[in-house]
Amino acid sequence: MGPEVMPLLENRNDIDLVLWQQDCACDRKWFLENVQGATAIIVMFGDKVDSELFEAAGPQLRVVSTMSVGYDHIDVKEISKRKIKLGYTPDVLSDAVADICIMLALMAGRNARESMAVVNEGKWPNYSWAPFLFCGRQLSSTATSQRTVGFIGFGRIAHATLARLIPFGYTHCLYLANPSSAPATARDAALAAQHHLQSVQRVDADTLAATSDVVFVLAPGGAATEHLVGARFLRRMKPTAVLVNASRGTLVDSDALATALRERWIWGAGLDVVTGEPNIAADHPLVKEPRCVVVPHIGSATIETRIDMATLAVNNALAAIAGEAMPASVEF
Amino acid sequence: MGPEVMPLLENRNDIDLVLWQQDCACDRKWFLENVQGATAIIVMFGDKVDSELFEAAGPQLRVVSTMSVGYDHIDVKEISKRKIKLGYTPDVLSDAVADICIMLALMAGRNARESMAVVNEGKWPNYSWAPFLFCGRQLSSTATSQRTVGFIGFGRIAHATLARLIPFGYTHCLYLANPSSAPATARDAALAAQHHLQSVQRVDADTLAATSDVVFVLAPGGAATEHLVGARFLRRMKPTAVLVNASRGTLVDSDALATALRERWIWGAGLDVVTGEPNIAADHPLVKEPRCVVVPHIGSATIETRIDMATLAVNNALAAIAGEAMPASVEF
Incomplete structure (x- = not known):
């Protein structure tokens, strides 16, 4: 140690x-x-x-x-x-993992994997500047936009991630909680007041998927949460949104996510965890997707x-x- | 357009x-x-x-x-x-560039280039988990630490970046300003109050280098600012600190930075700009450094x-x- x-x-x-x-x-x-x-x-x-x-x-x-x-x-x-x-x-470890959540959300939105590869492979000279070259999606809000964050799991790491998103201009926060957990209306109102958010709201998975600009998966692993993010969820997400998983690989259906990225149901994904890790080969469906950033479970590293x-x-x-x-x- | x-x-x-x-x-x-x-x-x-x-x-x-x-x-x-x-x-463009500043600071500290390469090249299965495997440096503060950010250039983008760093636990802000500019003591006091910082202070380059946990280069290009970050500056930086340049490549001496990374004077670097861009080959001294993240000038992209x-x-x-x-x- x-x-x-x-x-x-x-x-x-x-x-x-x-x-x-x-x-x-x-x-x-x-x-x-x-x-x-x-x-x-x-x-x-x-x-x-x-x-x-x-x-x-x-x-x-x-x-x-x-x-x-x-x-x-x-x-x-x-x-x-x-x-x-x-x-x-x-x-x-909440701060270290929340840091990785923000890193992965930014990398997924800004096409970091694709654009780093352009430079690392010596291909930058082949690109001529154009107004929309390499353009990604912005994590922060602009003067004319609002931003909504969705959390699957709303514990300590989610709260630390939410705090980091506030200066990025987030206005609304949605979350999916363990179905057996009691409502936390007072806690949510306090969080909204603390961060000057227009709302902090517990919702169902469909609403969360359809409304969020970025979704963070931060719930425990195990059978109860397996494939919470599957084809149904991913199809409902905005095509401009990004997905981040920094909890356990089992929460996300890898094949469905690979399809979602390939068919552009969503903009990009950032994964700190993948089902079957560390036995993830270079030809794994997610590793092959250019819009999928995968790091080797370094959330608390x-x-x-x-x-x-x-x-x-x-x-x-x-x-x-x-x-x-x-x-x-x-x-x- | x-x-x-x-x-x-x-x-x-x-x-x-x-x-x-x-x-x-x-x-x-x-x-x-x-x-x-x-x-x-x-x-x-x-x-x-x-x-x-x-x-x-x-x-x-x-x-x-x-x-x-x-x-x-x-x-x-x-x-x-x-x-x-x-x-x-x-x-x-301030928000988009500030987003990239945070992304690059996190990527440089968390060894994102090296750890992504491990996954993308199919080498993750070769690594056996150990308590300090893949460990980087934390952008955010921990319960027992404070954090200081240094800005070379302290305009709109620096202010937007500073705002984003607050929930990461930053307590002190230093900056280097154009020598001909008037002191901005009232502005600095207002910024410190707004963000609950212990100090916002204009300092010289040596102090900024030696004291900052992360340095953001966000000043205009041109002859007056060429190589503001050179060997002298980099040698004074903390070995745990990271450097981010999202302004113009000319502000940083590329050869000195490559040496600093190779000899571990600093922890890592994140560059959105490089002198001579876009004509940067795969064997450029900075592209060759595993602890240097280079993206192709996508700050506002x-x-x-x-x-x-x-x-x-x-x-x-x-x-x-x-x-x-x-x-x-x-x-x-």
């Missing part, structure tokens, strides 16, 4: 530390062999935490601490049944934020070992 | 319209032959406006209207001596803004022909 954070563990004489030494994802076989007898385990979002792992660890396991805000790699039913605590790292996430993951584990309240735990 | 704007000229029975029909930069020979007898000319930033052109036009020429905010392609001494009016298109710019350029020309005040003219 890096030279800034490892001393928090290494300097503790009361802890036996079993460490996967390599700077790559932990080997499953090694993990199953070495987890035996652990009181606490610190994992990354690529490490599957399931009954097989719990059986290998043994009944003394008190806490799983994941260095991630998402926990779809963890079998929540099993962990709750076994009364094991679950630590995670919300909040500390800043040195500052990863240090904060690692610190919080360690502190969650240490608190649970000591029987104290964890700084950030998932409650079941 | 596109189907939205051309009718403003085509529908006028009192105007003889001589039109370069092709959707590429105007041929110089054609221009010199066809400008003869013109009352007004509308030009783009690639069209050189000099005494040769004025001689070819003849003494009846009343106005040059450029569809750009910069006018370093126009011989200002000659135009002023000849008492020809000069129209340009400020303000309408949105459909919305180019329509607004073309409309203003036409209205400037029509106003001057009618002897009326131009909506946006350069005063000498």
